[in-house]
Amino acid sequence: MFALFDDAGKLNAGRILSSADASVQVELDSGRRLKVKGALVLLTFEQPAPAALLEQAAALAADIDLDLAWEFAPEDEFGFAELAALYFDDPPSVVQQTATLLKLHEAPHYFRRAGKGGRFRKASAEVLQQALAAIERKKAVQAQIDAWAAELVAGRCPEPVRAQLYRILFRPDKNAPEYKAVVHAARESHLAPLALLQRAGAITSAYQFHWQRFLFEYFPRGTGFADLSAPPLPEDLPLADGVAAFSIDDSSTTEIDDALSIQGLGSGTVTLGIHIAAPALAIAPDSALDAVARQRLSTVYMPGHKITMLPDAVVQAYTLLEGAPRPAVSLYLTIDEATLEIHGATTRLERVPIAHNLRHDQLDTVVTAAWLDDPARAPEAPPEVAALHAPLAFLWRLAQACKARREAVRGRPETFTRPDYTFKLEGVTGPEPSGEETVLIGTRARGAPLDLMVAEAMILANSHWGQWLASLGVPGIYRSQASLAPGIKVRMGTKALPHAGIGVPCYLWSTSPLRRYTDLVNQWQIVACARHGAAAALAAPFKPKDTSLLAIISAFDAAYTAYGQFQSTMERYWTLRYLRQQGIAELQAAYLKDNLVRAETLPLVLTALGTDGLQRGERVRVRLGALDEITLEASGTVIEKLGDVEAVAESDDTLEGEVEAPLAAPLAIAVAVEDADDGAPPAAPAP
Incomplete structure (x- = not known):
């Protein structure tokens, strides 16, 4: 005697070895034995054999007309044997019953199961x-x-x-x-x-591939802005008395966030003015413009193009453009001219006359350390720069002193082992590059005088304002680093904690409010302190323990990291394009680790064969191999060892990533990269 049974939703058959009230013992053709519940036994028969039954039934089931079977099927619940009797003969054979059951299992859209035991109900016509x-x-x-x-x-x-x-x-x-x-x-x-x-x-287009991928991920609705105008500034802003400020930026910079001024030279007490563009005086929290800035969180930089955080009309309303007084949040530091010690600080909301917008890429060869020590060494300096020699010379002395003080706190000097690379595209004809332009890659020595002046001034402002907010109980968005030990990263939070990488008791970003949302938030808090003093904690837009600050930190950190990675992607793309355009087949490099070498004169890290036995920093000549502008992979082969060893730090110990630096950020591929800042595009190695 054989049995046809439901084996976990699949029909199977075997020889019955024994039976009881609730179950039967079945042996399959394979020799496997199963205990089958009685309710799952659908049919018992004596012939044909199980394998033959299933084979014959499958062949017969293929010929069953489902539409005809559906017509014949009872309206009420029925068993498969009943339908077999209506469709075939009455009584139906074992093969016919099994074929009917197989077809019913195959057609759930015609017939749905109605419990166990081979019961079904046909679907309605609809x-x-x-x-x-x-x-x-x-x-x-x-x-x-x-x-x-x-x-x-x-x-x-x-x-x-x-x-x-x-x-x-x-x-x-x-x-x-x-x-x-x-x-x-x-x-x-x-x-x-x-x-x-x-x-x-x-x-x-490889360029469009990277560009459209980024837009798809972060700007799916495009990079344009709604029709938003710049809110008016307060009419009662006083005019800064006796100030003639100047900014120092790259020629392509339109969001001029900061400017400097010097008063009192030769009197023994000098007043340094650090003037920051003041969109917070006009843009209100939770306004339409705030919503735009909070959605974008930062300006996005890439060679030849950028996506601004704020509409251009708004930027132009608040940028520190030369030729007229501009609204600013100003920090005035009183400094001993001889010792360069800071004796006092005052914050004012005012209109600041901007006399000059200096461009470092045009002046780095003029404003050198030698010229600052002796202006006769650079008689070709433009008149407006020559007139600023005394203020610039003082700023250069002050910057070096401030740097030395921070290094004493850090416990070790800051090292600059690589230049910064700048990208310039020639032949851009549309609103954005096409990817086919000619790219020029230049270098700029780190720690150049103009760079250091700006960097140290911004550190002074960001550190002072951070301590000021904390002293008044006003929360801000801070950046901190517990120590310089390996693996200790810069973190963002609402507590005024030390920043070991910079060597200051606390540090926040507040000097780029036109291009970074955290700075705009902090500027709202600084403005409240300037207006309300000891009562600022009650008047500031963000109160102590305000959870919205944590939400801003989380969103900003994610967006800023993604924007920095995109900038690195586009810089690597243009570096590979440069290699092709210049026909470069070989280059000199220094060995890093794990088959990675870094080019000496280009912002490029690539894998290379033949690095076995090399020590870190050893210089080699590499023949370039495959360059893929889609995957951005580059490879080569070491063809010559040049003998000497270059000093290669595990990660260059720079301030870039934390302070304003008017230069293009270096590309760091396959090495430790953490933070970025704004004076240039984001995505520079962090301290």
Whole structure:
């Protein structure tokens, strides 16, 4: 005697060895023995043998007309044997019953199960039609998937797949037919999806690939702004008395956040003015402009282009452009001219006359340490710069003194082992680069006088204002670093904690409110302190223990990191383009570790063969191999050891990433990168 039974939703058959009231012992053709509950035994029979039964039933089931079976089926619940009697003969054979049961299992859209024991109920006519229509749609979609996959395998990219390129690669909907077509084609062609799409012509421009990928992820609605105008400034802002401020930035800078002024030279007591653009005096928290800034959180930088945090019309209303008084939050420090000790500090909200917008890329060869010591060494200095020799010379002395004091707190000097690299694109004709422009990569020595003047002045402002907020009980967004020990990172928080990397008791970002949202938030708090003094904690937009500050920190940290990574991506792209455009086949490099070498004259880290036995910093000549502008991979082979060893720090110990520095940030690929700041584009190595 044999039994047909339900084996975990699948029909199976075997020889009955023994039976009881609630179960039977069954042996399959394979020799395996099962204990089957009596309720799961659907049919007992003597012939044919189980294997033959299932084979004959499967062949017969293929010929059953489901529409006809549905017509014959009772309206009420029925058993499979009943339907077999109506469709075939009465009584139906074992094979016919089994074939009917197999067909019922295969057609849930026609018949749904009604409990165990082979009971079913047929679907209503309306439900059946909907199910059949859905099946046809599914077949049509699958046919489309197959057609698209065939095109991809053949090296052609269907337009619907091209339109969904970035979603497919970076944020796929795995149920979308376009995604399924790419997966199917990748399996058929034995290619990775990216390589498959490249071969099919879906990616026509490496530059656009990186650019559109970034926009897809962070600016899916585009980079434009709503029609927002700059709110008016307070009409009662006083004019700064006797101030003629000057800014120091790159020529491409439009968001001029900071300027400096010097008064009292020769009197023994000098007043240093640090003037910061003041959008916080006009943009109110929770306003429409605040919502835009909080959504973007920072200006995004890349060679030849940028996406500003605020609309250009708003930036132009508050930027410290030369030629007229501009609204500013000013910090005035009283300094002993001889000892350079700071004896007092005052913060004012005012309008500051901006006399000059100096451009460091035009003046670095003029404003040198030698010229600052003796102006006769650079008689070719432009008149406006020559007139500023005395203030610049004082700032240079002060910057060196401030740096030395911080280094004493840090416990070790700051080291600069690499230059900064600047990128300039020639031939940009549209609102943004096309990726085909000629790129020029230049260098600028770190710690150049103009750079250091700005950096040290911003440290003074950010450290002083941080301590001032803390003394008044007003919360801010701080940056801290517990120590310079390896692995101790810079962290953001609401507590005024020491920053070991800079060597100050506390530090916040407040000097770039036009291009960084944390600075705008901190400027609102500073303005409240300037206006209300000891009562500022009650009047400031953000109160102590305000959880919204933590939300801002979290969002800003994520966005700023992503923007910095994108800048590094685009700088690496342009570096690879430079190698191609200049026809560079070999370069000199220094060995880092793990088969990585760093080019001596370009911002490029790449993998190289033949590095076995090299010590860290050893100089080599590398023949370049494959350069892939899509994956940004670069490789080479060591062809010569140059003998000497270059000093290579584990991570260059710089202030970039924490303070304003009007220069392009270096590219750091495959080495420790943590923080970034604004004086230049973000994405520089952190202290």
